[in-house]
Amino acid sequence: MSLTAVAVRAAGRFLSWHGDQPEGVWHAPGRVNLVGEHTDYNSGWVLPFALDRGVVVAAARRGGDMLDIRSLQSEGRAVVPLPGLRPGGVTGWAAYPAGVAWAMREAGLPVGGASLVIDSDLPQGAGLSSSAAIECAVAIALADLYGADVPRTELAALARRAENEMVGVPSGIMDQSASLLCEAGHALLLDCRSGQSTQVPFDPAAAGLALLVVDTGARHALTDGRYALRRAECEQAARALGVPSLRDVTDPARTAAIGDPVLARRARHVISDNCRVLMAADLLGAGDVAGLGRLLHDSHASLRDDFEISWPQADVAAEAAERAGALGARMVGGGFGGSVIALAPADSAAVRAAVRAGYARQGWPPPAFLDAPPSAGARRIL
Numbered sequence: 001m002s003l004t005a006v007a008v009r010a011a012g013r014f015l016s017w018h019g020d021q022p023e024g025v026w027h028a029p030g031r032v033n034l035v036g037e038h039t040d041y042n043s044g045w046v047l048p049f050a051l052d053r054g055v056v057v058a059a060a061r062r063g064g065d066m067l068d069i070r071s072l073q074s075e076g077r078a079v080v081p082l083p084g085l086r087p088g089g090v091t092g093w094a095a096y097p098a099g100v101a102w103a104m105r106e107a108g109l110p111v112g113g114a115s116l117v118i119d120s121d122l123p124q125g126a127g128l129s130s131s132a133a134i135e136c137a138v139a140i141a142l143a144d145l146y147g148a149d150v151p152r153t154e155l156a157a158l159a160r161r162a163e164n165e166m167v168g169v170p171s172g173i174m175d176q177s178a179s180l181l182c183e184a185g186h187a188l189l190l191d192c193r194s195g196q197s198t199q200v201p202f203d204p205a206a207a208g209l210a211l212l213v214v215d216t217g218a219r220h221a222l223t224d225g226r227y228a229l230r231r232a233e234c235e236q237a238a239r240a241l242g243v244p245s246l247r248d249v250t251d252p253a254r255t256a257a258i259g260d261p262v263l264a265r266r267a268r269h270v271i272s273d274n275c276r277v278l279m280a281a282d283l284l285g286a287g288d289v290a291g292l293g294r295l296l297h298d299s300h301a302s303l304r305d306d307f308e309i310s311w312p313q314a315d316v317a318a319e320a321a322e323r324a325g326a327l328g329a330r331m332v333g334g335g336f337g338g339s340v341i342a343l344a345p346a347d348s349a350a351v352r353a354a355v356r357a358g359y360a361r362q363g364w365p366p367p368a369f370l371d372a373p374p375s376a377g378a379r380r381i382l
């Protein structure tokens with residue numbers, strides 16, 4: 001389904017539910033991260049790019065300082081009074097959009113009531129950042145509707161605040177930054193400490209390659225506590241090393257000074273993945289897309305063995321893809337379910353067939369495949 005078709009569907013549903021046209025339809029994409037996983041909340045570097053899929057919000061202002069939130073992907077309707085709204089006041093899927101309105105008002109922005117109809121062509125729980133896409137689509141819709149002139153980096157921080165405080169997930173800044181700042185044909189090199197970002201040209205097709213996403217079918221939820229546990233382990237490791245964050249360590253050998261072997265492995269992943277991000281950006285800057293393959297492979301091994309957040313379907317998919325000719329493959333996102341990316345030949349039929357065959361040998365239902373052209377960030381589309 002094309003983006004325009006999703007937007008038209010959301011606008012049509014808005015009309016039938018509210019008896020009026022929306023004032024506009026806004027879109028925010030999901031993301032794939034090339035490398036640098038669980039580095040964002042360690043003040044490190046990430047290198048995501050935007051997908052051509054995401055979330056749309058058909059929206060209009062409404063009186064009474066109320067949010068009326070409905071979604072084509074979720075049952076029910078949330079009606080949320082904005083005055084007095086605070087963390088804990090809304091739970092479930094509506095906490096994401098309501099949290100954004102709350103965070104914007106907390107920041108002093110002139111945001112009032114709105115009717116929001118949310119639609120998506122992004123699989124949920126697939127590690128492609130569907131939550132941040134909801135937050136960012138709502139953030140740009142409310143900012144436009146109420147004429148709030150906010151830099152995109154600030155909107156990203158407010159969307160993250162919604163997720164941290166209203167939803168209760170201690171996520172980093174990568175997903176919201178990717179959704180709001182990415183540009184077509186580029187990956188975004190983001191320094192999560194300084195907030196500085198650079199657009200790095202990324203054109204796998206020009207190198208005869210394709211970045212293939214394998215939705216492994218195993219679902220993940222950042223809310224299940226395992227993501228928060230990894231974050232806490234990283235903070236403990238940084239304390240053991242006497243640094244403000246793991247970003248401040250560049251030599252993996254220093255992890256030998258951490259007494260606890262689990263914390264040492266967690267730190268080694270973060271330190272080595274930070275290094276891989278910078279190497280990947282250099283390779284892309286030099287036009288060497290194929291060189292990314294080795295980094296993807298090494299990152300997956302690090303996430304599987306040191307950070308221990310891979311899952312069986314991801315390991316099978318990554319290994320089968322590489323055996324069939326992918327230059328490298330790895331899990332993406334928070335872990336414990338979601339998607340794998342494979343840097344494959346432009347004709348990825350053999351890679352897809354090998355992954356399907358690997359799944360069949362395990363008796364698993366076949367995975368889904370998505371093309372992932374590096375696409376534009378969030379914007380108004382209707």
Ligand code: GAF
Nearest residue numbers: 037038171172173174333334
């Ligand atoms: C999730 C989080 F939301 C991000 O902030 C990031 O930590 C990622 O997992 C892992 O790199 O997507």
